[in-house]
Amino acid sequence: MSALDEHTIIISPVGVFDPKLLAAIGPAIRRTYQTGSQMVPLLDDIDFAFDPERSQYCSTPVLTKLSATAPKWAFKVLALVEQDLFIPILTHVFGEAQLGGKAAIVSTARLYDKLSRPPDLDTFIKRTIKEILHELGHTFNLHHCRDHNCIMHYSNCIADVDRRSDQLCRYCRILLADEIKRLTQQ
Amino acid sequence: MGSTKVLIVDDELIMRESLGDWLEQDGCHVEKACSGSEALDLLKNARFDIMLLDIKMEGMSGLEVLKRVKGSEPDMAIVMITAYASVSTAIEAMKNGACDYLLKPFDPSELSLLIEKIIDSQAQASENLYLREEFKEKTRFESMIGQSGPMQTIFNLIADIAPTDSTALITGETGTGKGLAAKAIHSQSPRSQGPFVSFNCGAIPEQLVESELFGHQKGAFTDARETRKGRLEMARGGTLFLDEIGEISMRMQIDLLRVLEDRVFFRVGGTQPIEADFRIIAATNKNLAEAIKARFFREDLFYRLNVISFEMPPLRRRKEDIPLLAKHFLFQFSRETNRPVRTISRDAMDEMMLYDWPGNIRELENAIERAVVIGKEKQLMPHDLPIFHPDHIQHASGDSIREMEKNHIKYILDKNQWNIAGSSKILKIDRSTLYSKIKSYKLQKPA
Numbered sequence: 073m074s075a076l077d078e079h080t081i082i083i084s085p086v087g088v089f090d091p092k093l094l095a096a097i098g099p100a101i102r103r104t105y106q107t108g109s110q111m112v113p114l115l116d117d118i119d120f121a122f123d124p125e126r127s128q129y130c131s132t133p134v135l136t137k138l139s140a141t142a143p144k145w146a147f148k149v150l151a152l153v154e155q156d157l158f159i160p161i162l163t164h165v166f167g168e169a170q171l172g173g174k175a176a177i178v179s180t181a182r183l184y185d186k187l188s189r190p191p192d193l194d195t196f197i198k199r200t201i202k203e204i205l206h207e208l209g210h211t212f213n214l215h216h217c218r219d220h221n222c223i224m225h226y227s228n229c230i231a232d233v234d235r236r237s238d239q240l241c242r243y244c245r246i247l248l249a250d251e252i253k254r255l256t257q258q
Numbered sequence: 259m260g261s262t263k264v265l266i267v268d269d270e271l272i273m274r275e276s277l278g279d280w281l282e283q284d285g286c287h288v289e290k291a292c293s294g295s296e297a298l299d300l301l302k303n304a305r306f307d308i309m310l311l312d313i314k315m316e317g318m319s320g321l322e323v324l325k326r327v328k329g330s331e332p333d334m335a336i337v338m339i340t341a342y343a344s345v346s347t348a349i350e351a352m353k354n355g356a357c358d359y360l361l362k363p364f365d366p367s368e369l370s371l372l373i374e375k376i377i378d379s380q381a382q383a384s385e386n387l388y389l390r391e392e393f394k395e396k397t398r399f400e401s402m403i404g405q406s407g408p409m410q411t412i413f414n415l416i417a418d419i420a421p422t423d424s425t426a427l428i429t430g431e432t433g434t435g436k437g438l439a440a441k442a443i444h445s446q447s448p449r450s451q452g453p454f455v456s457f458n459c460g461a462i463p464e465q466l467v468e469s470e471l472f473g474h475q476k477g478a479f480t481d482a483r484e485t486r487k488g489r490l491e492m493a494r495g496g497t498l499f500l501d502e503i504g505e506i507s508m509r510m511q512i513d514l515l516r517v518l519e520d521r522v523f524f525r526v527g528g529t530q531p532i533e534a535d536f537r538i539i540a541a542t543n544k545n546l547a548e549a550i551k552a553r554f555f556r557e558d559l560f561y562r563l564n565v566i567s568f569e570m571p572p573l574r575r576r577k578e579d580i581p582l583l584a585k586h587f588l589f590q591f592s593r594e595t596n597r598p599v600r601t602i603s604r605d606a607m608d609e610m611m612l613y614d615w616p617g618n619i620r621e622l623e624n625a626i627e628r629a630v631v632i633g634k635e636k637q638l639m640p641h642d643l644p645i646f647h648p649d650h651i652q653h654a655s656g657d658s659i660r661e662m663e664k665n666h667i668k669y670i671l672d673k674n675q676w677n678i679a680g681s682s683k684i685l686k687i688d689r690s691t692l693y694s695k696i697k698s699y700k701l702q703k704p705a
Contacts, residue, residue, distance in 0.1 A: 132279075158363070159276035160270075160272045160273055160276045161276045161362060162364055162365070162366045163364065163366065216285055
């Protein structure tokens with residue numbers, strides 16, 4: 073039994089996702105962060121974050137709303153969306169998280185192979201899981217990592233996502249353990 | 259990017275916040291300013307590696323901030339950012355010292371690559387600066403050599419203390435290899451990827467030591483025309499080796515103690531604290547306990563430095579290492595000078611083993627270097643080693659230091675058929691100095 077067993081991470085899908093993807097998220101979170109997870113729809117949509125000038129959705133207000141909407145028992149909360157996300161200074165992001173905070177968001181908009189017909193579902197699931205683990209890592213206070221194989225390595229493009237593994241490197245595992253120790257002592 | 263300090267200057271809150279969050283996730287330490295004047299205020303009390311500076315701002319423009327900051331912080335990389343595409347503004351900014359230019363919003367990969375490029379080039383510049391300084395000192399680092407019991411103990415000790423970040427004090431006579439031991443500790447430590455910066459406290463006039471160690475801000479004193487990094491700053495992330503620590507003045511001892519206690523320091527004339535991110539290894543051939551009693555050395559600094567200490571054994575206490583060291587130096591110098599001497603004769607080795615080497619490894623190294631230069635045969639012979647020649651001692655003797663020097667120079671010149679280049683190398687003075695001494699002592703080449 074891990075120190076975080078009594079904690080639960082909420083995954084909040086906004087929209088409809090393949091059941092195979094949703095079924096793969098829980099085990100991946102358990103394997104990486106030793107904690108349980110639940111699917112709880114918290115937001116009907118993210119239209120409030122739409123920017124008509126950019127035709128994209130700003131991820132930051134979604135995080136604020138997620139934090140406010142999440143039940144108190146939720147340890148962390150992550151929204152999974154299909155819309156293309158941005159933060160004002162960048163053209164796009166795969167996701168965003170509150171560093172050392174509660175909320176995170178991941179977009180699947182740029183995780184498809186546009187030329188792949190039919191879409192390669194397994195690859196898409198792997199990518200989405202990696203992005204979910206990466207953004208949740210930030211909520212555990214993990215920064216971007218220099219190790220190219222580490223899940224916390226920053227991805228600029230889809231090729232970077234494919235290149236890195238779905239595991240934390242030894243260094244990030246130690247930092248995660250430190251953070252978990254800190255959280256459980258609070 | 260662990261300790262990279264970034265200052266974001268943008269009058270739009272949302273831009274500052276989103277860029278700040280992104281960089282913090284990248285492990286950067288971020289501070290934000292909403293105007294040029296706020297940025298200048300922040301810079302009075304803090305240092306940054308990178309400034310991301312918006313060109314178009316209310317009040318003081320980004321270009322104005324750039325011009326003001328570049329004068330006092332030449333090493334800080336300034337990247338101009340703007341929502342307005344203007345090639346002429348970009349050119350003006352680059353002319354004034356900006357290192358790059360980005361148009362909002364950035365592609366994440368573009369920003370990521372730029373930050374990485376800046377960090378790499380700053381690390382390279384720091385390393386180059388150090389290498390230039392090191393080259394000036396003509397320091398020759400060799401791997402430590404020794405099979406003797408005392409040296410095996412030293413190797414084990416180094417292996418034990420290298421992984422710690424504790425301050426170390428190395429004692430021992432001149433020429434015993436204290437600098438090599440410090441370098442060995444550094445190369446086996448977690449800081450091995452960082453620079454190894456050495457500073458000889460006894461080699462520099464006292465009035466220059468402060469600026470050499472701490473660096474100075476432009477205008478700090480009459481000759482400070484440019485802001486200059488000191489050894490402490492150059493050692494960031496690595497090891498600072500303070501050789502001959504016993505020679506340092508009381509004033510500098512107080513400054514060093516402050517660095518060790520507070521882990522921050524200031525450039526001369528600077529007001530911004532700089533983090534002391536290095537390990538200190540100090541060395542001395544003096545008895546610091548006696549220096550403390552005589553009030554030449556501060557006791558509190560001694561205890562700060564003396565966290566781990568060990569003594570490098572003199573060569574006379576590890577004579578079994580002499581053959582190994584001698585062969586090593588012979589190989590090195592014969593290769594460097596392309597001279598024919600390849601082996602050491604048994605008689606020469608016997609004499610070397612009998613000698614006590616008061617100057618330790620450095621004396622042995624110099625003796626072999628000289629022997630290689632003047633040696634005519636394939637084997638190094640006893641007469642190639644100057645220290646064993648009674649006639650040399652006779653020639654070099656005299657009533658005054660001046661007379662001794664004159665006789666010694668004449669002896670070396672005669673021995674080398676008045677070859678100025680070869681003689682100056684043996685005497686370890688440059689050719690112009692040798693010429694002036696020949697003139698001053700009125701020495702004449704035999705007919």
